[in-house]
Amino acid sequence: MEPWERVWIDAEAFGEDIHSYINCTECHGGEAVDDFEAAHAEQITPVVNSPEVCGRCHVDNGQPAWDSLHNQLTGYDTALYARSAPEHYGTLEEMEANHCNSCHATCGDCHVSQPTSVGGGLVKGHDFYTTPSMSQNCTACHGSRVKDEYYGAHEDISSDVHFRARMACTACHVADEMHGIDMDNLANRYDGTQDPSCESCHEDIQLGKDSEIREHEIHQPEDMSCQVCHSTTYINCINCHVEQTENGTPFFTVEENFLGFYIGLNPEVTEERPYRLVPLRHVPIDRESFSFYGENLLPNYDARPTWVYATPHNIQRNTPQTETCKSCHDNNDIFLTIDKVAEDELIANENVIVEEAPEW
Template sequence: MEGWEKVFISNKEFAETIHGEMGCVTCHGGNGQAEDKEEAHQGIRREPIAAEACDQCHTDVHNDATSLHSTLRGYDTVIRDRSSEETWQIIKEEAFPNHCESCHTSCGQCHVSRPTSTGAGLAAGHEFKKIPPMNLTCTGCHGSRVDMEYKGKNEGIPGDLHWNQQGMPCFKCHTKDEMHYNLGFEENHRYDGPQMPGCQTAECHADITDDGSVEGHDKTHLSTMACETCHAAEYKHCYSCHVQKSDEGVPYFKIEPSVMGVKIGYNPIQSEERPWKWVVLRHVP
C-alpha cells in the first residue's frame, strides 16, 4: 500500500458511526483545537492505549493487554533459560524490541488495521470490524506457517479438513475469550491451562469418548496421545534464525530454509489438563 492509502479514511459513513462521532482525539490524543499541524499532533498516539481508550466502553476485553496474543509471554522465559546473563541482556534490549515485539497486537491491529508486522494500514477506511477479517489480520502475522498449512498451500501436502470441508475461519476455534484473555486462569505460556482450542471441549467432537465406540479411540489412546499425534499432516519446521543489525543500524534477520515434516515425541510440559505422553512437536529457531 502507498503511504497515503494506509491512513486515508475514504468512507464518509465512518463519521456517523459511534467511533466516528467520538472524534480522533478521544482515542489518539493530540490537540483537536490547534490549527497548526505540528501543534495538533503533539502527544498523538498511533496505537491507542486500550486501558485509556477501548476499556471505557469495552469493559469485557480489559484483559487483552495481558493476553499471550499481546505479550508473547513464554518466549522470554524459554530464551532466557538457554542464554547466559550477558547474552540475555543483549536479547532483551535489542532483539525483543527490534523483532519479537513487532508481532505484539493492539486492539486496532485486529479490528481496524492490518498488523504492523505486515506494513500496517487501515483495512477498510477506519471501519471497526467486530470480527477481524481473517485474510488481512490473522494470516498477516500467522501466514508463513499456519495459513499455508491450514489452507494446503504447501506443495503436495493437503490442507486441514476444517478448511477443506467446512471453510472454517480462525475464530471458529480461537474464540474472543482466548484472544482477550477472559480465561479465568493465569497464562504464562501457550501450554498453560486447558488445550485451546480443544477438540472435545468445544463440543464439536463430543461423540469421541474412551469407550472405544469409534475405532482407535479407546481409553489407552485418548489418555496417552494428543489428537494431533494421529491426525496431523506435515507442517513447517524452522532452523537457525539469527537477528542482527546492519551497519546503518537497521534490524534484519537471517534464517535457514524450513523443512516440512511430522515430529512425534514425549510431551515436554505434561499437566493435569494436558496429560498425554505423546504429542506432536515443532522445531523452531
C-alpha cells in the same frame, strides 16, 4: 496497500461507527490543525494502550487483552529467559524491543487495521469490526506456520479440514480466548486449559471411549494428542539470527526450513495435556541467535528442547498415519528418534526423543 490507503478514513462507513464520536487526538495524540507538519509534530502512533484507551469503554476486555499472551508475548519470554541467565535479561530486552515490538497485538491490530508487523493499514476505512478478518488480521501475523498449513499452501499438502468446511480462525478461537479472559499468568499458549480442544466439538469420538471407531477405542487419552494421527507434514525452521543494518533497521535470517512430520515425547505432560506422544516442531532457536547483541546470551540453551510441542493447523481425517497400524507401529521414520536430532541439540532434546517406535 498503498501508503495513502493505510490512513484513509471512509467518511461514509466510519461516520456510522460509534467511535467516530470520539476526537481523533483522544486516541492518537497529535494536534487537530490544518497543517501537516503541525498536526503530526507529535509522534502519532496507532493506539497501543488498551486499558487506558479502549478499556475506558470496553471495560471487560481492555485490561485482560493488555495482559494476554497476544499482547504481552509472554511465550517468547518464557522460552528465551529459560535458556538465558538473569545477567543477560537486560540485553535480551533490548533485542526484543528492536525485533519484537511490532508483534504485540493491540486492540486495533485485530479490530480496525492490519497488524503493525505487516505495516498496518486501516482495513475498512477506520470502521471498527467485531470479528477479525482471517486474511487481513489473524494470518498477517500467524502466517508461515498457521496460514500456510491451514490454507494448504505447501505443495501437495491439503488444506485443513476445517478450512475446507469454511471455518475461519474465529470459529474455534473465540473472543474470550483471544482477549485472555480468565487466563491469567499463562507462561505460553500451551499453558492452562485447552480451550478450544478438539473434543469441544468432537464430543462423541474421544479416545478410550465407546465411539465405534476402533482406533479411537484402542488408544487412550494419555497416549497421544489428536494431532499425532490427524495432522500432517508441517514446516520446521532452523537457526534464526537477528541483526541490524548499519542504519539500525532490525532484520532476521532463518537459515533453513524443511517440511516434515515427527512424533516425539510431550515436553510437558500436564493434567490438561496428558499425552505421552505429540507432534514436535523444530523451532529456529540457535545458541548464536542473538549474538549480534552480545556473546553467549543463551548460556542455558540446553534447558529447553528445540523440538517443541506443536498443534499444526493442517488437520485431516485421513493422513499417512491413519493408513495402517504399521504407519506408526514399528516405523521409526515417523518418530523423532536420536538420529534425527542435531548433535549439538541432543541434550536439549533428551526428554522428547523417542527411543524407538512402539512395537506392533
